[in-house]
Amino acid sequence: MPDPITIPDARIDREVDARGSFCPGPLMELIRVVRAAPVGSVLSVLSSDPGSAKDIPAWIQKAGYEFLGAYALEGYTRFVMRKTH
Amino acid sequence: MANVIQRPTIAIVGGGVGGTVLANLLARQLDEDEARLVLIDQSGHHLYQPGWLYLPFNGQDPEHLERSERSLLRHRIDLYVSRVEQVDVETRSLRLADPTGVGPTERLHYDYLVFASGARIAPEEVPGLPEALAQGSAHQFYTQEGAERLRQALHAFHDGHIAVAIGGIPYKCPPAPLEFTFLLEAYLRKRGLRERTKLTYYSPLPRAFTIESVSELAAPLLAERGIESRIFFNVTEIDHQKRLLRSLEGEEDRYDLLVIVPPHRGALIAEQSGLADAQGWLPTDRATLEVKGQEGIFALGDVTDLPVSKSGSAAHFEAAVVAERLSAAIRMRTVNPREGCYDGRVMCFMETGYAQATRIEFDYEHPPVPPKPGWFYHLEKMLFNKAYWYLVPPARV
Numbered sequence: 001m002p003d004p005i006t007i008p009d010a011r012i013d014r015e016v017d018a019r020g021s022f023c024p025g026p027l028m029e030l031i032r033v034v035r036a037a038p039v040g041s042v043l044s045v046l047s048s049d050p051g052s053a054k055d056i057p058a059w060i061q062k063a064g065y066e067f068l069g070a071y072a073l074e075g076y077t078r079f080v081m082r083k084t085h
Numbered sequence: 086m087a088n089v090i091q092r093p094t095i096a097i098v099g100g101g102v103g104g105t106v107l108a109n110l111l112a113r114q115l116d117e118d119e120a121r122l123v124l125i126d127q128s129g130h131h132l133y134q135p136g137w138l139y140l141p142f143n144g145q146d147p148e149h150l151e152r153s154e155r156s157l158l159r160h161r162i163d164l165y166v167s168r169v170e171q172v173d174v175e176t177r178s179l180r181l182a183d184p185t186g187v188g189p190t191e192r193l194h195y196d197y198l199v200f201a202s203g204a205r206i207a208p209e210e211v212p213g214l215p216e217a218l219a220q221g222s223a224h225q226f227y228t229q230e231g232a233e234r235l236r237q238a239l240h241a242f243h244d245g246h247i248a249v250a251i252g253g254i255p256y257k258c259p260p261a262p263l264e265f266t267f268l269l270e271a272y273l274r275k276r277g278l279r280e281r282t283k284l285t286y287y288s289p290l291p292r293a294f295t296i297e298s299v300s301e302l303a304a305p306l307l308a309e310r311g312i313e314s315r316i317f318f319n320v321t322e323i324d325h326q327k328r329l330l331r332s333l334e335g336e337e338d339r340y341d342l343l344v345i346v347p348p349h350r351g352a353l354i355a356e357q358s359g360l361a362d363a364q365g366w367l368p369t370d371r372a373t374l375e376v377k378g379q380e381g382i383f384a385l386g387d388v389t390d391l392p393v394s395k396s397g398s399a400a401h402f403e404a405a406v407v408a409e410r411l412s413a414a415i416r417m418r419t420v421n422p423r424e425g426c427y428d429g430r431v432m433c434f435m436e437t438g439y440a441q442a443t444r445i446e447f448d449y450e451h452p453p454v455p456p457k458p459g460w461f462y463h464l465e466k467m468l469f470n471k472a473y474w475y476l477v478p479p480a481r482v
Contacts, residue, residue: 020371020429020449021392025295029392031319032254035333036363049452055291062317063334 012080013041019048019076026052026079027059034065034083041083042068048076093120093196095411096179098169098354100126100154102477103386103400104201109480110408112159120415122162123193125181129154129166132229133473135397138261138436140232141239142272145470147229157478165193172198172358174379197381197411200367201404202352204257204387204395210348211252213323220325223343226265227257238342239272244281245341250330251289252320253348257387257395260435260445262286262346263294263303267438269344270310284311285338287318287330299435299445299455306437306458320345349395351388366390371449372426374407381414383407393449394431401477402430434466442466 016033018026026047033043045056053070056079060067068080095111097104108124115122131154139145155164170190171180177198181191206227208214217223224235249266266286273279286293286307292300293307293314307314319333323343331337350356351365360376361367368377369389376382385407386400393399409425420426429449435458436442442463447453456462469476476482 016392018392022296022447022452025290026392027290028254028295031289031333032364035253035319051297058291059317063319 011042012044013037015044015046015078017046019046021047022049025049027055030056030079030081031059034063034081037083039083039085042080043083044078044080046073046076046078052077052079092118093415094194095120095122095197095199095415096193096195097122097124097199097201098179099201099203099352099386099388100124100129100131100157100164101201101203101386101400102397103404104199105131105154105157105478106401106404106480107199107201107385107407108162109157109159109478110404111411112161113480114408114412115415117161120411123165123195124154124158124162125165125167125169125179125193126154127166127168129164131157131478133470134227135258136470137226137229137232138264138268139470140229141226141235141265142268143236144268147233149471150229152474152478157474167191169202169354170357172354172360174358174360174382177381197414198383199407199411200352200355200358200376200382200384200388201386201400202354202388204349204365205352206347207350208252208347210350211320211323211345213325214252214345214347217323217325217328217343222325222328222340223323223345225345225347226261227347235344239269242282242342243278246283246285246339247342247344248285248287248330248338248340249344250287250318250320251346253346254289254319255395256346256349258433259295259394259396260299260433262344264436265344266312267306267310268436270312271438279311283313285313285315285340287315287320287332287338289317289319291316296445296447296453298453299443302443302455302458303435303437310438349387355384355388361388362390371429373410374403374427375410383410391429393429394433396431396433397477398433399431403427404480434462434469436463436466 018029030045066082071078136150167181226232294300322331355361356365367384385403387395413420432446437458441458443455443458
């Protein structure tokens with residue numbers, strides 16, 4: 001198992017690299033990981049799709065999970081959330 | 086003959102699009118004394134799965150969707166019709182079940198291994214779905230038998246609410262549920278049932294389809310045909326007695342007939358190999374298609390964890406990449422980076438009903454720009470459905 005990645009305030013339990021994903025898309029990849037993860041997990045997705053900035057936080061809010069932030073990196077963004085229920 | 090005896094064995098698990106194209110490409114690229122080519126398929130039948138989309142609407146003769154795998158492979162490829170029971174990475178061997186189920190198992194040594202073992206549907210992952218499928222209130226078109234049962238259910242349908250929903254992510258052929266919805270709407274209208282049917286498409290996303298440009302094309306079509314589109318609806322549970330759909334986002338809806346994309350998992354053998362993640366997908370390098378951390382083991386098609394469509398088209402393009410990498414390894418030459426790196430390319434059609442379709446083509450770097458739906462793309466798809474057997478499995482394209 002790779003070491004958990006640490007970002008400012010959270011330890012990421014599972015990260016999915018969806019850079020370059022148009023179909024199924026970064027949000028679909030995140031939902032896939034969320035479904036399989038235990039409650040309490042901190043999950044993240046890497047996306048190079050500009051649409052994710054709107055879609056991913058909107059879905060996290062709709063599903064009632066905790067959005068921990070979006071971190072801009074070189075040419076992509078890391079979105080982090082906690083599965084709260 | 087000494088080098089014939091010592092030639093390395095390339096074992097390919099799975100006789101779908103990816104495995105078949107790869108085996109035939111290798112048979113063409115490598116001489117017989119350079120490598121032994123083995124393909125293991127548990128049924129011995131090659132299925133043209135995209136045809137299942139049309140079965141519920143009587144748009145396809147089921148007999149044209151299946152061929153014997155042997156008939157599609159070049160003679161020098163050894164075909165084992167058997168189930169792989171175990172992959173032993175340490176000794177580089179596969180344990181094959183006796184096809185009759187009564188004889189002893191067989192051990193097959195490999196030097197290179199390719200998982201082209203596909204995905205399987207797992208309805209049991211949605212509580213209530215197996216019961217709803219058995220009851221006949223829910224249907225799916227991800228098996229030939231399921232598509233034929235759905236045809237009977239649609240034939241018997243007269244009015245009410247038809248829900249088309251997605252039961253899990255990822256699933257094969259992302260446009261399929263949307264295509265099904267468009268074809269269903271046209272079918273209901275043709276039968277004079279459209280006015281008596283409420284039709285709802287449930288999308289797990291904030292829009293009708295994952296790709297914004299495709300969604301911009303599909304959403305107005307849904308609206309103008311009176312199909313309700315419910316977004317952010319990820320199915321988690323079905324109450325088959327009350328005929329209710331429930332979502333991860335905390336909503337529920339009643340249906341009369343449910344058409345659902347069942348959750349998918351990687352093939353059982355990938356899961357049992359100990360190399361896959363919890364859902365049976367193999368961690369795969371997005372460019373080289375090697376299974377991560379496993380020298381000489383590759384994966385292609387639906388069984389990978391790559392962020393591309395689970396589709397025959399992706400498997401087809403990936404097969405050429407793996408063929409180049411294996412040929413280079415056998416001949417101990419460097420890989421041609423143009424042919425030996427997968428760029429995420431996928432090409433597919435999306436039916437939009439009324440004998441129209443569009444074409445979706447993209448790769449890791451370039452999002453698709455689908456053209457306005459037209460008869461031309463529908464015709465192209467219909468021709469491809471017929472020409473598939475002559476073009477794809479023999480690796481002519």
